[in-house]
Amino acid sequence: MNKLSRRSLVKTSLSAMLATGIVSTARAADSADNEGSEKVYDVVIIGCGCAGMAAAIEAKKAGASPVILEKMSRPSGNTIYSGGIINATNTYVQKQQGVKDTLEDFYNDMMKVSLGRGDAELTRMYVEKSGEQIQWLTDVCGVKFRPLENEVWPMLQRGHVVDGPMNPHGAQLSKHMLDTVKKLDIPVMFNTKVIEITSDPILRATGVKAVVDDEELVTIVAKGGVIVATGGFHANKEMIARYMGGNTAWMPIRGSTCLTGENISLTQKFNPMYVNMDQFHGGPIHGPTRANPSIMVNYGLLVKYDGTRFIDEVETYVRVAKSMPILIPDNKAFIIIDDQVTGISTVQDRIKRYQRAKAQYFTANTIEELAQKAGLPVETLVKVVNEYNQAVKAGKAAELTPPNTLENPRLIEKAPFYAFPFMGGMTATFGGPKITKKAEMLNTEGKPIPGLYGAGNAIGGLLYDDYIGGSQLCAALIWGRVAGVEAAARAKKA
Missing domain, CATH: 3.90.700.10 (Succinate dehydrogenase/fumarate reductase flavoprotein, catalytic domain)
Structure with a gap:
């Protein structure tokens, strides 16, 4: 059986530590003294972006043992390329500035920009929980926000921009969240590419198989579940051409160049209900x-x-x-x-x-x-x-x-x-496995897939055609946090 060697773990840690800027706080998953071909955690999270880190933080705070697996040597998803805008209402920042807004107006605007095709239940949940994310980022991750600008409709005074010296401001957000991950002693494995989400005979997600440093295989058991927070498939020209047409595949990439469709390729055997696969965020x-x-x-x-x-x-x-x-x-x-x-x-x-x-x-x-x-x-x-x-x-x-x-x-x-x-x-895709309000991925029969969760740009259903700026980061926080809590609760029952 393959073993995760001391050299690979040290190499993984060094790659993370030597990466520039925002990744100086990350570290390898285990000490080399805990070698083995199989590891066990309560929650396995694929992807070290906004959604993945939110899931890990909440799982840890709920008493679970989470691990984050990231295929790159540093967080390289869309979070660090974003403007760090969180689209939200009913926030403490708005209240401090005397901004008047209502949940109903926000909901109507969200549905209008999605041509009425955004999932109504998920959109309602987004609207109602958006304000909590601003408070959570401040209280838990130490994030500060710049004064709100009065932008044109539909942004208005809902775009909460992360403050700090790093640019773009999404990199500042990632830095704050990584610092929190380190503070909570949550393991992060960089240079670790998940090649399979494992399952039992009745298609319950049980863990993952991953390759470390392109040379060693490790199997990780997830007692509570696997959270797919890999982002979408905008950097995969084959998938873009398949779902959206060849002309779209020639659009220059605005976001990360490493989001290549693991939300699709890793989940296919579970027969998810893929929705909005022809839709994307452009800019x-x-x-x-x-x-x-x-x-x-x-x-x-x-x-x-x-x-x-x-x-x-x-x-x-x-x-x-x-x-x-x-x-x-x-x-x-x-x-x-x-x-x-x-x-x-x-x-x-x-x-x-x-x-x-x-x-x-x-x-x-x-x-x-x-x-x-x-x-x-x-x-x-x-x-x-x-x-x-x-x-x-x-x-x-x-x-x-x-x-x-x-x-x-x-x-x-x-x-x-x-x-x-x-x-x-092209910035990001809007399509992927549809989820429930509990972040559970649904199969083609509309039933939750046991142990399989999704968050961030990896999911489909919430957005269609267009969006209000900052919606993807806010949605990543909402369902990343929900997924972490749900998977942690499932682990306690295992």
Whole structure:
């Protein structure tokens, strides 16, 4: 029988310790003195992102023994690439700022952006539990939040941005959560790729088989269950082409490049109910450098390389990006803003992203000069900007073609002016095994699969077509925590 050697455990630990920034707190699963081909834990969690760490923390606090398995040498999922925005309402941060919102309004907005196809039960649970996640992150993980910005609908004042020196802010969130994992003495095994979720003859999940450092096999028994928190399959071009079509597979990747579909490949033998497999989260991205302008698309004009507008700037950054390959064959456009918005923290952050990535953007004191620098048709861009400004001042922006239906469209008239090139990119998939409110994966008969749980971007059902920014991180926290508690309770009954 294969044994997990002292060298592999030390190598796993060193890989984690030497990884940059946010992974300095992680460590290997066991000391080398506990070698063996088989290990036993109450809860096995696959994936060291927001959902996986939330599950581990809650399982540990519930008295269980969890372990996190991560195939990369550090947390490399979408959490660290995100803006660190948690979409939530009824929070202590909102109350401190006097923000007025209701659960019903939030629910209606969530359902509206999902075209009414988001699972109503899961959406209701999300809305009701979203505020708890902000408090939990503060109380348990020491997370602080920046003052809320009043963004355009549907974000409004619900986007809670993690505060701290790390950028993007999702990396700061991951650092806080990893610190908490270390404090609670929860083992994390990096460079450990799960190759199978094991089961008994009647398809109850019993544990996993994993390869450590690409060379040694270890079997881990999960007394309470296995939690799949692997993210989705946006970096797997074969799966993207299969479920969404070949054109979509050519969109540049905005998120992690290592989320390759283990939520599908590892769970297939359990016959899960896969839903929303053709749906995904898209967003603007500077293709060559991966600088992410995200919601800056709502702060100015969006123009093609021929200088003309192509979409209503009221659209969420998700819908803007997903529409681009359809509306623009080469999937390339510009965000045009002026100096009136550069003092807004949301915009400042996005400009700094371009600067840190050394992504090219253009600035000038006139629209004519801006067009020349950006390689846009000068006369066309000047005409488009002038017509737009006139329409806004006359209160007729909604009559433009395409319309601009923002409640308060922003004028483009104060120098300096800026042009940010971007493309429509793919961030994450919305499809996967459907779960219950208890984070249990459902089979094709609609019955819970014993011992198999899902959280984060690994699941399907909650989101469809579009989402309110920050919803995936919040959902990862909600069902990651629920899965940890449920699996811990199941372990006590084993």
